[in-house]
Amino acid sequence: MTAGPTADPFSFFREALTQWEKSANEIGTKVLGTEKAVEMMHKSTTASLQMQNAMKDGMNKALAVANMPSKADIDALSAQIGTLEGRLARIEDLLSGTGATATPKPKRTRTPPEKS
Amino acid sequence: MNQAATDPLKAATADFEKLMQRSIKGLNYFTSPAPATGVTPKDTLISRGTMQLHRYRPLVEEVYRVPILLVMATTNRGFIFDLAPGQSLAEFLLKAGYDVFMLEWEPPRADEKNLGMDDYVLDFLPSAVARVLKETEESELSVIGYCFGGVLSLLWASLEGQGVLKNLITFTTPVDFGKMEQFQKWSDKRFFDVDRLVANFGNCPPELLFSSFDNLRPGSTAAAQVRLWDNMWNDEFVKGYRMMERWTTDILPLAGRYFAETTKQLMWDNALMNGTMQVAGRKVDYGNIKASYLHVAAQYDHIVPTAASEALVGMVGSDDKQEIVLKGGHVSLVAGPNAVRRLWPQLDEWLQERSL
Numbered sequence: 066m067t068a069g070p071t072a073d074p075f076s077f078f079r080e081a082l083t084q085w086e087k088s089a090n091e092i093g094t095k096v097l098g099t100e101k102a103v104e105m106m107h108k109s110t111t112a113s114l115q116m117q118n119a120m121k122d123g124m125n126k127a128l129a130v131a132n133m134p135s136k137a138d139i140d141a142l143s144a145q146i147g148t149l150e151g152r153l154a155r156i157e158d159l160l161s162g163t164g165a166t167a168t169p170k171p172k173r174t175r176t177p178p179e180k181s
Numbered sequence: 182m183n184q185a186a187t188d189p190l191k192a193a194t195a196d197f198e199k200l201m202q203r204s205i206k207g208l209n210y211f212t213s214p215a216p217a218t219g220v221t222p223k224d225t226l227i228s229r230g231t232m233q234l235h236r237y238r239p240l241v242e243e244v245y246r247v248p249i250l251l252v253m254a255t256t257n258r259g260f261i262f263d264l265a266p267g268q269s270l271a272e273f274l275l276k277a278g279y280d281v282f283m284l285e286w287e288p289p290r291a292d293e294k295n296l297g298m299d300d301y302v303l304d305f306l307p308s309a310v311a312r313v314l315k316e317t318e319e320s321e322l323s324v325i326g327y328c329f330g331g332v333l334s335l336l337w338a339s340l341e342g343q344g345v346l347k348n349l350i351t352f353t354t355p356v357d358f359g360k361m362e363q364f365q366k367w368s369d370k371r372f373f374d375v376d377r378l379v380a381n382f383g384n385c386p387p388e389l390l391f392s393s394f395d396n397l398r399p400g401s402t403a404a405a406q407v408r409l410w411d412n413m414w415n416d417e418f419v420k421g422y423r424m425m426e427r428w429t430t431d432i433l434p435l436a437g438r439y440f441a442e443t444t445k446q447l448m449w450d451n452a453l454m455n456g457t458m459q460v461a462g463r464k465v466d467y468g469n470i471k472a473s474y475l476h477v478a479a480q481y482d483h484i485v486p487t488a489a490s491e492a493l494v495g496m497v498g499s500d501d502k503q504e505i506v507l508k509g510g511h512v513s514l515v516a517g518p519n520a521v522r523r524l525w526p527q528l529d530e531w532l533q534e535r536s537l
Contacts (some may be wrong), residue, residue, distance in 0.1 A: 075411060082407055083520060089400025096439075097396050098366045106509045107372040111390070136291075144292030148231055158357040159508045171239045173319070177533035 202414030208412065211283075213428055216420050219260035221272045226312050231289040231296065231436070232305045233259075234312055236282050236473035239465045240275040245536035246315045247347050248280040250309060255301070255439070256390055258431050259285030261516050266368070266423050270515060270525060277529045279536065280317055284309045286433060291438055294383040294437035296523050298336070298446075299461035301439065306337040310345060323348035323536060327515060328485065331476075332356075332447075333384070335493075336355075336460055339469045346472040348535045349497075350528070353478060353485045356496065358447045360489040367449040375444045379437035381480070387432040394432070397483050417504065421517060468498035473535050476504045477524060479514035504532075 096102055125135045134142075227234035231344070239399040243464050253259040262283060263271040274281045284305070289296060324346060326334030331354025335418045338346050355361060367373070378385065396404060405422075412418040435443075452458035474497045478487045487506060505527065513519045 066236045079411065084402055085437070086400045086404035089396045089404075093399030094397065096361060097399065098363055100369075103369055104372050106367070107374070110378070111374070114377065115275055118381060132508065136321075139290040143290055147292055151229055154227070169239060171241065171280065173280070174244045175245045178536065 185293065185352075186328075199414045203410065204411045206416075206419070207410065209401040210419065216265060218265060218424055218427065219258075219263045220429075221263045221269055222264065223271075226316065228287075229308075230293050232308070233285050233287055234309045235285070236277055236280065237263075237271050237278075239280060240272070241278050244278050244280045245533070246319065247321060247323050247536040248282060248313055249274060249323045249325060249532075249536075250313050250318060251281065251283040251336045252287040252306070252324060252326040253283065253307075253463045254281050254328040254330045255333070256329060256433055256437060258301075258428060258433070259283050261428050261512065263429075265420070268421075268424075268517060268521065273525050274529070275519075279532070282309070282313045282316075288387075288433045288486065289436040289471050291386050294379070296436035297438040298442045300436075300437065301333050301492075302340065302460050306333060306360050308342055310337075312449060314345065317396070319348040320346050323350065323532065325350040325352070326354060327332040327352045328354060328511070335467060335470070335497075336458075336465055339467050340460060340463055342472065344472060346470075348396045348475075348532065349470060349499075350475045350477070350531075351493070352476075352515055353482055353490065354453070354476065354493065355447075355485045356493045357489050357491075359450065359451045359454065360486060361484075362450075364393070364448060367393060367396075368444055369451050375441045375445075379441050382437070384437050385435040385440040387434045390435065391427055391430065391432045393508050394429070394484065425512065425517070428516075431438050446450050466494040467493075469501050470497045474499045475528075475531050477514065477528075478506045479509045479511055481509065482511045484511040506523070 097106075121136075124139075128135050192236065200528060204445050222238040223235040224236050224238065227231060250263050251259070253262070263269040266272060271283065308324065310324075314320065322345065324334045324338065324342075326332070326349075331351030334349060334351060335356075338349050342349070359365065370376075378389075405426075409419070409422050412422075446452040446458060450457060453465070453467075456466075474494070476490060476493050477492050478485075480487065491504070494502050507523045507527075509519050509523065514524055
């Protein structure tokens with residue numbers, strides 16, 4: 066059954082959009098899968114990493130001069146807090162006996178419904 | 182046929198109304214909060230760094246004996262299992278009479294960069310399983326893994342699952358990483374220095390993962406934006422779009438060592454297919470899995486093509502095993518209106534007899 070007449074000016078664009086999407090995906094994945102594109106992608110990632118490293122070194126030096134903690138120092142603190150968190154969880158489990166919660170305990174006797 | 186389709190004046194009026202609604206609701210879109218997700222009541226049983234184990238509160242008085250543990254992929258949030266009331270796999274399973282738990286992940290902290298595959302497979306998963314069994318006072322369970330959550334579930338099942346695993350279900354789970362062609366090209370070891378990336382960033386940045394997923398269909402993001410505007414008059418469409426968009430863009434970082442191991446063992450060496458996969462020095466053999474097994478693949482999956490998972494069922498050692506391929510994509514297989522109609526009823530039917 067075909068749709069009736071419509072005044073919707075966008076119906077044509079919907080079909081065009083679907084076609085465009087299909088073509089863009091096909092061409093895009095082909096282009097992005099070429100060796101050149103992959104090489105470029107990773108080169109730009111490497112360049113950005115190098116830049117970040119240089120900035121990180123500079124920032125660490127500046128923080129050291131200002132007697133401020135670096136990201137590595139904060140990470141170390143975070144690791145210690147994580148260890149404490151784990152210990153606390155284990156202590157909580159021990160204190161609550163089995164470690165089981167107070168969630169209602171349903172009967173575990175359900176069977177599948179009869180098939181008609 | 183409705184009246185508007187036969188009467189040009191009524192059709193034109195309806196189209197004009199849609200045009201007006203687009204403008205009015207388009208403004209609301211930017212000022213209203215995103216729809217709530219993951220609202221099915223649950224309790225957190227374990228919160229240990231990146232690892233989070235939740236138990237959904239049972240919705241019926243009598244459940245099947247065997248509890249279910251949902252295992253989320255490490256790249257995404259677990260609320261894909263619990264999008265919204267009526268569109269929540271967790272809620273569906275609860276109402277169908279199952280006792281449901283979920284293992285999901287918080288973004289690994291900077292100090293968790295040294296977590297590896299062994300931590301996920303031989304610590305987090307076994308801890309979650311032990312807690313599920315303790316909570317339910319049962320001796321066995323069903324595990325359902327989605328995408329890479331399926332890979333982790335299979336690895337755990339082959340190494341530690343004997344005796345406690347009754348049923349294993351995986352959704353869109355790869356085993357032949359050589360068939361994930363685009364990811365193969367992008368992780369070409371001639372150009373991709375994974376050790377350097379991890380050394381610099383600690384954990385693999387989510388932006389890198391997001392762009393990889395996004396570049397699998399480079400035209401679809403722009404097309405989706407246009408479709409959103411076109412459907413702005415349709416509240417249900419907009420709600421669904423916003424929930425899915427929130428999930429697909431909320432990518433988690435991956436722990437550095439885990440990411441490097443995944444890249445080297447699975448992407449470069451295709452170790453599962455070549456029979457060389459090891460976790461903490463222990464050889465992985467899916468043939469050790471004897472539990473009932475179901476794999477569900479999505480016909481139009483652009484992330485894990487069916488070719489990447491079709492060898493799975495043959496490799497698993499169970500006598501009771503099956504693969505089904507359903508219409509849909511990587512996400513629409515498990516969540517959204519298509520999943521409600523296609524996957525969930527089949528999942529329930531498969532599980533019923535095996536959960537006694």
